Amino acid sequence: MKRKPMMADCDGNVCESLRKLLSSVRTVRDQVRDAESNESDGAFNLLNFWDTLIQAVRAVSQEATKLSIAFSKPPPPSPQEGQMLSESVLKSVLTLSTVFYWLPTSQGASLRRRVRDATVNVLDGLTQLVDVILSSPLQSLTQDQLTSTGSVWSACDQFAQLPQDNKVAVMEILSEQINVVKDAIQELDQALSQDPFSDFLDNDDDLEGDDPLGQQETNWSDEDRRVIGPCQGLMKAGVACLRKMTSAVRTNGDITTPQNLSQLDDLADVIREISPGVDGLAVCLYPPMDYSGIDNNASKLALLLKKLLETIRSSHVCGESELTWVQFLDGAVTHNLQKTRDLIQEEK
Missing domain, CATH: 1.20.1410.10 (I/LWEQ domain)
Structure with missing residues (x-):
């Protein structure tokens, strides 16, 4: 039986680019999750923050889609294409995390916690997607890859539902x-x-003992x-x-x-x-x-x-x-x- 091609069988440089991307996204995710409170030195424009954040989230969603499509069927991207894809995804991730860090605690700890959790969810979804791509067959788009891509989209879509203040x-x-x-x-x-025992007790003559069911x-x-x-x-x-x-x-x-x-x-x-x-x-x-x-x-x-x-x-x-x-x-x-x-x- 002919063995299905796996990502491990593709060009080593492409796999290495994905592994580096996976490690970098995980690092950014952990940093965001443990982010210290940030204070604003001056006036903060909350409306401008939201506009910029939504743009950054859309960029991550788009880059995740490009990455998933590129590895949905053979042949895999060339080493140069794989490197460019990984760099583009990482750039969108760094932009998203940077915009999150703009939000100071002075705008409210409850708001910042919600934005932080939503950002972590996006990065969690992206790490799962890259991990699935690294371990999935290249013969066709797997259900796991479809699910992981959808998880990134869903996490990004949640930003439109976040509280604005x-x-x-x-x-x-x-x-x-x-x-x-x-x-x-x-x-x-x-x-x-x-009375969870009413059905049983209708026929209690058939039961032995004074308390057969431990009532x-x-x-x-x-x-x-x-x-x-x-x-x-x-x-x-x-x-x-x-x-x-x-x-x-x-x-x-x-x-x-x-x-x-x-x-x-x-x-x-x-x-x-x-x-x-x-x-x-x-x-x-x-x-x-x-x-x-x-x-x-x-x-x-x-x-x-x-x-x-x-x-x-x-x-x-x-x-x-x-x-x-x-x-x-x-x-x-x-x-x-x-x-x-x-x-x-x-x-x-």
């Missing part, structure tokens, strides 16, 4: 957190409303459900807080001063902690319930919510109308935590 970036974080927390609450509500370990007792109630109240207070905060940031969020930009980032930092806190409590509420774990996780979530409410209270997004719901939710958190602890104490 720090306020929008924080709004995105809020939206993501609300969805995650709502999912955790809905899953618990659905589990509580169902006591897999179902909630009445006492369990009473404890779950205020825990759900804590979780729902988290959703209410995130929703109210979304409205406050949309209405009052300001990005014209360094102080206000910093306050939005402080809010974002606390916001990211809410869904893990809700998940931690939710996991403890499934049978068999660990009351000490519930007590611990309810306290952690309550502390996080109070931290978020205090951060809101001390920020520019909190006006007189916002102060009303901040105080109400603070009281709701305190009430539900205390009720949870009281009920747990009764069960001990």
Whole structure:
């Protein structure tokens, strides 16, 4: 059987150019991923930044396409063509990374993080494409190469969907957190409303033993459900807080001063902690319930919510109308935590 030609069989100079390209792109990607905060010495034109960044992203997408086409069928490019292709791809990569570095932290850490992650995704896709080209048959365009090329295009297309300023970036974080927390609450509500053993128990005469399916370990007792109630109240207070905060940031969020930009980032930092806190409590509420774990996780979530409410209270997004719901939710958190602890104490 005739062996399919592989990239390893092509001209050594072409392969070496690709290997050097792969190494260089990986290095740039790692540098962007670990990039230190950058400060602007003067006025920064955010609109001009976005125009230049989008152009740089398009160039990377175009160069990736050229590279993929060039190695889609035999014969492979000549050594000179391979060198020129690699240099052209690397040039587009360096331009993209340079433009990313222009964005200073003074425009908002949340915005810069989103742009950084999007840039890393493009470079990740490109490294995968070059790696696939180096290891794929040249007889035809492989599915792996098609998929890798598509991944680069998709990562580049995401730039058009990125938040254009720090306020929008924080709004995105809020939206993501609300969805995650709502999912955790809905899953618990659905589990509580169902009896997973009802079908079996209809024919329990055929089952041996007093507890053949270990119901006591897999179902909630009445006492369990009473404890779950205020825990759900804590979780729902988290959703209410995130929703109210979304409205406050949309209405009052300001990005014209360094102080206000910093306050939005402080809010974002606390916001990211809410869904893990809700998940931690939710996991403890499934049978068999660990009351000490519930007590611990309810306290952690309550502390996080109070931290978020205090951060809101001390920020520019909190006006007189916002102060009303901040105080109400603070009281709701305190009430539900205390009720949870009281009920747990009764069960001990």
